[in-house]
Amino acid sequence: MEKSARPRTALNECVKVVVRCRPLSEKEKNEGYEEVVKVWPERGAVQVYSPKGQDKMFTYDAAYDCTADTQTMYDEMVRPLVASVLDGFNGCVFAYGQTGTGKTHTMEGTADHEGIIPRAFRHIWAHIENSASPDVTHLVSCSYIELYLEDVRDLLSKDCKKLTIRGQELNGFYIPEMTSVVCKSAAEMVRVMRAGNRNRAAGRTDMNEHSSRSHAVFLVTVETAHRKTNRIRVGKLNLVDLAGSERQRKTGASAERLREASRINQALSSLGNVISALAENSPHVPYRDSKLTRILQDSLGGNSKTIMIANIGPASYNYDETITTLRYAHRAKAIKNKPVRNEDPKDAKLREYQAEIERLRALISQRRTIDRRPRKQPKQRSQPAPSDNSEEETVSIENENILAESTIEQEKKQMEELEQQIRALEERLVQGGGGKDLINNLNEAQLILEQRNSEITERKKREVEMQQKIELEEETTAIVTNTFATLQQEVDHKTQRLKKCLARYGGLREEMVEQREAHDAERRELEALQAALIAELRRRLLVADSFVPLAGRPAVLRARYNDDTDLWELRDHTGVEPLTTRPGAAGRRRGASARPARRRAENVLDLTPIPLPPTTRLYSAPRLAPSLAPALAPAPRKDEVEAVGPVGGVAVAAVAPVGGVAGRKSARARPSTAHHRLGTAGVR
Known part of the structure; x- marks a missing residue:
């Protein structure tokens, strides 16, 4: 049975964590910093000497000191992951650590010392060239993006346009309008990577002469089609070079560099929160806190096989950053992924290319059947003197033949263009196997060498695991056996x-x-x-x-x-929705009510006055009877009365003007007889 017939089952697989320690730099040596990190490669352990108290020991899947080269680390840890990508799984390798610890050197390398990314390119194409079956077709495409100031940018486009991350429930994230380049060799992939690096943001700090100011992700998609089984497998490899965490007092960052550092630290803090939540089996994992965690969502706890390379520095003045990196790396060991082989996906480009090739070939065959139709020939008449009608018919037939010949020429040009399109599409597809005996022998030898290397790697892994188990069991058995x-x-x-x-x-x-x-x-x-x-x-x-x-x-x-x-x-109307909080007027500047009321929630846009019914009446004085009006008239005050003297035996009073001074009262005014006639008269 073919391997592709295996069911798509998800098996839990923990994230593999690798620690790599760089040597002391010349600047650190000149300033007199001590080396406080000791790496034990045979045990996969890292020991950090504490300047304050007890030393700290951490164990990982693998640990490499400054004497180990990148090829050894690739053969032991990364090669099996790339092989699983060629088998249809998703894979991710990302470098994590403080700035200036060698993350970019580990992932990309230099011209003399290749990093993990170029070695993965050569591994992929060596596998394609060594494919023994000519019925297997491969399609390799790559993309290059960076996350700069929380903006996703396309490094392969001329203007480095900004992109948007989209989420899928099954296939993780995807980025529409992202440039995808189809490559036919490892050298082409290296050229694509270097072209993207020229557009990547970089700068100088006190800790790193060429510091990466963005998180970069190189995406490789390998599609494999089997003609016999008519199945397509798609493996995706994400190679991530993270920017390093920074402290302003050490890097001396200011202005734009300080702004970049704050965004870098924010994204790395979100990544640390995701690692902590996954390690503690938290019900909520904050993937959406940052675009970086959204990009790495499948790689951390999803459908992927993941390797985390923690880069550290040995200098004593980086003790705190080293401990923090090692702790996060130790937590990442507990993260469990569920990798699944990707078979027959709907968005496979290989299937689209094959369908396009079949369509063009069918179009060419239709053109050829049209060309085989017989052309009309002028009729031969036995009469020596043809009539006018026969001459006109001959001319029309000749014109039709001329048009047919021009049409045939156009169709031939169109067929040539279609054949060129088919050749261009077929050039993108790489056919495996089928060569001379010498090439086949070399391929077999290469396959045998890869198998032996993988066996040696597995043996070393088992030795490290057994050594760690022995150290744990020695303490428990010492009391019994001694x-x-x-x-x-x-x-x-x-x-x-x-x-x-x-x-x-x-x-x-x-x-x-x-x-x-x-x-x-x-x-x-x-x-x-x-x-x-x-x-x-x-x-x-x-x-x-x-x-x-x-x-x-x-x-x-x-x-x-x-x-x-x-x-x-x-959303659609769902009727009455339950209240999430108790209704109240707290938080509003005025009380609110659904019914018309005097006080409603203030709305400065709705300037229409609210009609309100009157709640008060104007005061109106009571009406008096005509007979009582003179009696209730206000009497003059004492200071307003001025004695004039008797006139005809009756005392007469004069009212002084306002503001005037009243004269001496010679006689008191007698009250009117109306005051004595009030009786029982009432007010009407």
Whole structure:
């Protein structure tokens, strides 16, 4: 049975973590920094000497010191992953670490020392050339993007245009309008990589002369078609060169470099949060906090086989950054992926090319059948003197033949163009196998060599795993297996074990204190972020309450953003929706009510006055009877009365003017008789 007939089953596979330590630089040697990192390649362990207290030990899938070359690391760790990509799986290799630790050197290398990416190119094309079956067709395409200041840019386009990330539930992320170049050799892929590197953002800092200012991702897609089984496998390889984390006091970054560093640290912090959430089996993984984590979503906890290369520096002044990198790398060991072989995907370019070739060939065959039709010949008449009608018929037939010949010439040109298109499409497709005996012998020898290298690599991995298991079991079996001749030997042995336990206890206490400090710092950062988000939320709610019309608020609440179309869409009406919070007027500047009321939520856009019924009446004085009006008239005050003297035996009073001075009262005015006639008269 063919291998392609195997079911698509997802098996859990942990992320493989590799640590690589660079040597001390000339600048670090001149400044007198000490080397505080010790690598044990045979055990896959890294020991860091602490300047404050106990040393720290970390174990990984593999560890390489400054004496190990890139070829050894590629053969032992990366080669099996690239082989699985050629078998239809997704793979990812990304370098992680502080700035200036050699991430770009590990991934890309130099002209004299090739990195992982060029070696992967040669590995892919060596496998294609060594394919024994001529019924196998390959298509290799590559793309190159970078994440600069949280913008995805296409490094293979002339203007480095910005791109948008789209999400798929099954196939992970994809980027529309991304340039994809079909390559036919490893040299072409290297040229594509170098062309993209010329467009990549880079700059100088105090810690690195050529510091990468962006995260770069080189995507390789290998499609394989089997004619016998009529199956297509698609393997995707993501080669990621991350920018390094930076501290401003060490890099001396300012202005634009400081802005770049803040975005780099923000993306790497989001990546660290994703690693921590996956390691702790958290129900929520914050993939959407950054575009970098969205790009690496499949590589961390998804459909991919992943290798994380943690690059560290040995200098003592980078102790904190080294410990942080090693801790994140140790957490990444617990991340489990579910790789699945990609068979017969709908978006396979190889199938599109094959369908286009078949269509062009069918079109050529139709053209050829049209060319085989017999052309009309002028009729031969036995009469010596043809009539006028026969001459006209002969001329029309000749004209038709001329038109037919011109049509045939055009069709021949079209057929040649179609054949050129077919040849161009077939050149993109690489046919494997089928050569001379010498080539076949070389291919067989190359395959045997690769098999032996893979066996040696697996043997080394098993040795490292067994060594780690032995070290863990030695401590548990020492008490049972050890026998002592005297009590002094037992005391010495237990004293030594007690010292080890105390040292381990002290190391754990230090680590716990460091973890508490890190958690406190993270908590403070989260509190500051929460306060900023709450302030931003209140500001937006204030704007929404003040400027969004009341009639349009239900539509705003139904709006949802679609990541696939990059558009806002309105959900269907689902009737009454449950309230997520208790209704109230808190947060609004005025009370709100659904019914007409005197006070409604203020809306500065709706300037139409609200008609309200009157709730008060104007005051009107009571009406008096005509007979009571003179009696209730206001009497003059004492200061307004001025005695004039008796006139005919009756005292007469004069009213002084306003502001005037009243004269001496010679006589008191007698009250009117109307005051004595009030009786029981009432007010009407």
